[in-house]
Amino acid sequence: METYLPAALAFVFALIVDQLRRKNKGLERQLQDLEGKLQAVQVKKPTSQPSASSVSPLPQPLAKRFDTATGLPTRESFLERVGKQLKQESETDNTTSALILMKLDGFRTVRDGLGEKKAEELLMALGHAMPVAFGANSALGRLSEDEFAILVRGLTNPDQAAELGATFRDQLSAGFSLPQVDRKIGLTATLGVAPWTPQYQKTEDWMADADSALGEAQNLGAGRLSFYSNTMHMRSVERWRMEGDLRTAIDQNILQMHFQPIVHLPTGQPAGFEALVRWMDPIHGFVSPADFIPVAEKSGLIGPIGELALRQSCAALSAYRKLFPDANLFMSINLSPIQLQEPGLTSMVRAILAQSGVPAQSIKLEITETAMAAEAEKAKDVLQDLRHLGVSLSLDDFGTGYSSMAYLDSFPVSTLKIDRSFITEIAEDEGKKEIVRAILQLAQGLNLEVIGEGVETSKQKEALSSLGCNYGQGWLFGKALPADEVPAWLKENQMGLHAK
Numbered sequence: 072m073e074t075y076l077p078a079a080l081a082f083v084f085a086l087i088v089d090q091l092r093r094k095n096k097g098l099e100r101q102l103q104d105l106e107g108k109l110q111a112v113q114v115k116k117p118t119s120q121p122s123a124s125s126v127s128p129l130p131q132p133l134a135k136r137f138d139t140a141t142g143l144p145t146r147e148s149f150l151e152r153v154g155k156q157l158k159q160e161s162e163t164d165n166t167t168s169a170l171i172l173m174k175l176d177g178f179r180t181v182r183d184g185l186g187e188k189k190a191e192e193l194l195m196a197l198g199h200a201m202p203v204a205f206g207a208n209s210a211l212g213r214l215s216e217d218e219f220a221i222l223v224r225g226l227t228n229p230d231q232a233a234e235l236g237a238t239f240r241d242q243l244s245a246g247f248s249l250p251q252v253d254r255k256i257g258l259t260a261t262l263g264v265a266p267w268t269p270q271y272q273k274t275e276d277w278m279a280d281a282d283s284a285l286g287e288a289q290n291l292g293a294g295r296l297s298f299y300s301n302t303m304h305m306r307s308v309e310r311w312r313m314e315g316d317l318r319t320a321i322d323q324n325i326l327q328m329h330f331q332p333i334v335h336l337p338t339g340q341p342a343g344f345e346a347l348v349r350w351m352d353p354i355h356g357f358v359s360p361a362d363f364i365p366v367a368e369k370s371g372l373i374g375p376i377g378e379l380a381l382r383q384s385c386a387a388l389s390a391y392r393k394l395f396p397d398a399n400l401f402m403s404i405n406l407s408p409i410q411l412q413e414p415g416l417t418s419m420v421r422a423i424l425a426q427s428g429v430p431a432q433s434i435k436l437e438i439t440e441t442a443m444a445a446e447a448e449k450a451k452d453v454l455q456d457l458r459h460l461g462v463s464l465s466l467d468d469f470g471t472g473y474s475s476m477a478y479l480d481s482f483p484v485s486t487l488k489i490d491r492s493f494i495t496e497i498a499e500d501e502g503k504k505e506i507v508r509a510i511l512q513l514a515q516g517l518n519l520e521v522i523g524e525g526v527e528t529s530k531q532k533e534a535l536s537s538l539g540c541n542y543g544q545g546w547l548f549g550k551a552l553p554a555d556e557v558p559a560w561l562k563e564n565q566m567g568l569h570a571k
């Protein structure tokens with residue numbers, strides 16, 4: 072028999088498995104054996120690799136179970152396999168298993184660099200290498216374009232899973248030979264490992280922990296491997312709890328926008344505000360947006376939070392502009408990169424602007440420099456649409472990200488907000504002062520406004536002013552105020568802030 076089992080034959084096996092399953096549920100064990108055999112045959116090294124084009128499209132039920140590009144089981148069939156393993160785990164006690172999630176770092180770039188055809192060949196090579204590397208005792212799956220999963224069974228120690236993962240990662244970076252390519256094509260992969268524990272009742276729980284381990288590995292950097300740990304468990308429980316509380320807080324209208332003054336430095340006049348969301352939880356007290364915004368971004372709650380931020384901020388600005396018509400106040404509102412991916416963003420902004428009656432020109436949307444560098448290309452159209460509405464765009468925490476200089480010229484940004492870390496030491500540290508000077512020169516050349524963030528002392532304000540920065544924001548001028556305290560603050564300071 073051919074040592075290489077063509078993808079089509081694998082699908083026939085799968086079809087038989089499906090039919091058997093339907094006939095008799097009691098045959099479950101036999102089915103698993105069959106699937107084991109199927110994988111064992113796949114493990115044998117192919118004598119020749121099929122070209123990507125030789126694989127014909129699959130009939131529907133098979134396409135659902137096997138990924139055409141790699142020949143590996145799909146997410147759906149992999150998850151089914153994990154579910155079965157969970158049922159079995161409780162019965163066996165001398166061996167254990169572990170889940171590995173593996174993400175190919177920068178696969179899109181590799182794909183773009185190689186071109187579609189070669190990328191398909193690379194995936195096919197990967198699909199052949201994985202069963203060989205992880206052995207017949209493992210189940211494999213392709214979860215998304217660049218994410219793979221491995222269920223390693225029969226382990227006497229969970230560390231063995233990490234060893235297998237690390238060895239395969241090294242094999243990937245050593246590279247694959249592709250037809251008509253004179254060099255090997257290497258890949259970097261980041262891995263998260265979650266050993267089985269009796270606490271796992273559901274597939275999702277085990278997958279979520281493997282995902283946390285992968286997230287931890289990604290935080291450490293490309294090509295890293297992390298084990299799921301108790302600390303991660305505590306963190307994910309905490310995140311899960313926070314997500315529930317945040318949902319309740321949104322439903323009960325507990326989140327409120329507060330407004331921090333932004334001051335025109337040459338005159339000391341209030342120029343506008345930055346809207347900052349505040350969560351005073353009845354049980355946990357004040358929760359910082361720096362803690363809950365990332366949770367909201369991961370759980371889909373950033374949508375409703377973003378909407379309430381826009382609504383409350385535009386309504387407040389409308390009231391302040393009526394009370395102080397000569398001040399020409401603006402409002403700066405933070406926008407999460409996740410919001411940029413939501414299809415209805417521009418129409419929501421348009422509707423809220425119309426409802427509140429504030430001119431679009433009085434609204435600045437803040438996007439962090441890091442998010443901009445990561446999303447700019449994908450979000451180009453949305454950013455242009457927003458700009459066409461008349462709102463302006465601000466680059467937040469400027470100076471902390473990298474590589475966005477290139478975007479400054481081609482993206483519709485009108486304001487830079489220099490990060491607090493530069494302002495804090497501007498009066499003492501010549502280096503920081505020089506960076507601020509350079510940013511101001513760059514901004515002048517590109518005709519951008521600049522706001523210095525986190526001004527806490529008069530010395531910092533003076534240093535910033537002397538370099539020619541027009542706007543400042545920070546505790547020296549005021550902390551973020553509840554909406555109803557802003558009019559009194561404006562009244563007190565409308566003649567110009569003579570800060571202490």
Ligand code: C2E
Nearest residue numbers: 347348360361364380405406407525526527544545546547
């Ligand atoms: P950010 O947009 O850079 O906001 C500035 C942060 O610096 C705010 O922290 C503000 O209270 C703080 N700050 C202002 N002046 C000073 C100062 O003089 N000294 C010091 N030490 N801190 C100062 P906050 O309110 O905790 O917000 C943290 C981050 O959370 C914000 O950073 C922003 O990225 C995010 N965030 C806040 N509100 C929203 C929102 O409505 N939507 C989204 N997507 N993100 C938000």
Ligand code: MG
Nearest residue numbers: 345405437467
């Ligand atoms: Mg901001």
Ligand code: MG
Nearest residue numbers: 467468488524
């Ligand atoms: Mg900032």
